[in-house]
């Protein structure tokens with residue numbers, strides 16, 4: 146018997162590790178679905194010094210994403226820390242280089258979800274999540290959020306919204322991931338994987 150799993154791309158940018166922690170929880174949710182496998186990838190930082198280039202291999206964390214990951218994945222979870230209520234420029238820069246895949250519809254019809262981390266509780270979790278949905282919608286992806294059937298969505302005092310998973314990292318970026326945030330991030334990964342699996346059957 147051939148044992149095949151469908152890859153689900155978890156693509157994030159993280160400067161200090163908070164968004165990376167969320168990416169790992171989303172991946173955990175994806176891996177909990179039999180038949181699905183998380184493929185965790187990141188994007189390089191961008192520099193204001195035009196000549197500066199990143200090493201082709203990141204010093205730590207996930208490998209850099211390649212455009213072949215778009216073709217191979219059955220779904221995508223996209224994460225970035227907030228930067229003034231918006232996604233980080235590194236992630237925006239990456240999407241600005243995906244016109245060929247936009248033209249050819251590589252991601253069209255595949256499910257997607259978003260996640261973020263912020264320094265302050267009301268510093269832009271929801272606006273950042275919404276900002277990340279925009280390129281995904283232009284690529285024709287099917288956006289998934291979190292449903293209120295998850296009780297944590299009503300009670301959370303840290304992160305998590307109908308628009309996606311989120312973490313409040315605090316002024317020094319050291320607040321731990323709460324139980325509610327953790328539950329909601331795992332649930333989002335699971336929901337993405339289950340949807341990708343269902344769509345494969347159509």
Ligand SMILES: Cc1cc2nc3c(=O)[nH]c(=O)nc-3n(C[C@H](O)[C@H](O)[C@H](O)COP(=O)(O)O)c2cc1C
Pocket residue numbers: 158159160161162163164165225226227228229230231262263264265266267268269313314315318
């Ligand atoms: C330039 C810059 C802008 C930021 N803007 C915001 C903001 O608008 N709202 C907020 O709550 N946090 C803001 N932050 C804080 C980060 O979003 C927060 O520390 C996040 O958890 C970092 O994620 P990371 O550990 O994955 O890098 C900003 C940080 C930087 C460096």
